[in-house]
Amino acid sequence: MSNISSSETIDSLAKALFTRDPYTALHCRNVQNYARKVALKLNLSASEIQNIEIGALLHDIGKIGTPEDILLKPGKLSDKEFESIMLHPTQGYDIISGIRELCIRGIDKSILHHHERFDGSGYPSGLVGNEIPLAARIISVCDAFDAMTTSRSYSPALSPEAALEQLKSNAGTQFDETVVDAFINCYQTKVIKIDKVILNKMEMTS
Template sequence: MQLRINDLLNKPVIFRYGFIIVMAINLFFHLLKIREQNLYIGFILAVVFLGIGYYRRSTLFLVTLTTLVVYSRFQLDLQSNTLLRFMILEVTYLIILYISVGFMKKSQKIKDDYLELISALSNALDSRDTYTSGHSHNVSDYAVKIAKQLRLSNEMIETVRIGGLLHDIGKIGVPESILLKPGKLTEKEFSFIKKHPIIGCEMIQHVKEFHEKGIIDIVLYHHERFDGKGYPKGLKGDEIPLTARIVAVADTFDAIISKRVYSPEVPLELALLEIEKNKGKQFDPDIADAFLSLFQRKKEDIMMKRNDHFPIGSILAKKQKGRFTSTL
């Protein structure tokens, strides 16, 4: 219930429409000359919606609309149609407006603080390696673009945004001697790296909202493969949460094109070709296509180069085992 309320508060446009609809209903009853006392609650509700929906607008704007609501309400009051009565209503409704605006601003501040904390955690991880600085933010940005391309709900877009920022949080528990090793990882070191999704899950599992929004799923499953050969659970196909499948593509792409201490940069065309050729293997084909559609012109070149046996293998082989994808 709390989560649903928070989701509503993240959509002030709903309350703007609510204000307009409630006022339209109030005016409709006014035209019908209905004077039921219970109908007056509609004007109070209109002011509440006004404060929540337009909390960012100027004080003059809010007070003006509130005064118009009060005037409409005043016209229905046949018992005491006096200036004093109008002033009492005005003060009462302005107090309701103030409370509504204050409530919304506090709610948004909590959300902003929450996002700042997540960003700080992400930056703390990225700061351990100057070569991967910005990786989490890049993954988050790519994941959001994919989610929008798939026309997912705003809630799921927000989930992949936060999940992208936190997907590698478990690497905070990986020693820098392994994380920054310039050479090839040993089997033991690679096994330790493969634990980072579980470590990350354990780090944030007590945050209720991360469970409810599915952010835990991204942290835990972003290295699963569509063909079932990933880790840590070996999930396959639709067994892998949709949001984790999205972040998997974004994570791999940014890892391929980024320069690392243990591998060189890879040209964009080669990175896109790697995504293309792993559709149905490492990646959900629909999600891979949605991502590649963001680079439509490049995708056309990729298909031509793929037919020409473009030599991607020799370059990608330099991306060390366990470093950027669960395919290697």
């Protein structure tokens, strides 16, 4: 697959998610922005950073397969509905697994494992510590921070400072402590700023 066709595929997937659920698509853009800065702070290579950005942008692509009444429900999910949401990493992996270049670059695995927990209690595979791909560990922290600082009908947004405290308190259990430290450093040095992405469909480009 050429770079051009790969870029077009990523762009098409991002637009498809925006059409299905603009909230999730914009959340993915925020996560992509945070993940890039954390990856830079960790001194990763240019290719690693690019792969992390793509994985972050597409980490929730599996929600395309989530029933609309659950995906767009204004209130809190029931246990059964949450079980349906928990399928999205596997559904995303299934979507990306047909794109050979993204699999070669490990992007399929960062999507599959972004809800693993450092202590092994996450899903879908119960991976522990460094068994979890670094890209997925970075996306996990950035994903959680953006979710915590975003208002929902059933849950008001936390302040950035309160969200950082949540990351700290869960470092070593839910999150990789090194990634949390890098994220906090980026925030404290104003490398990461809380500027939520606002886009229209025509701006959903990779």
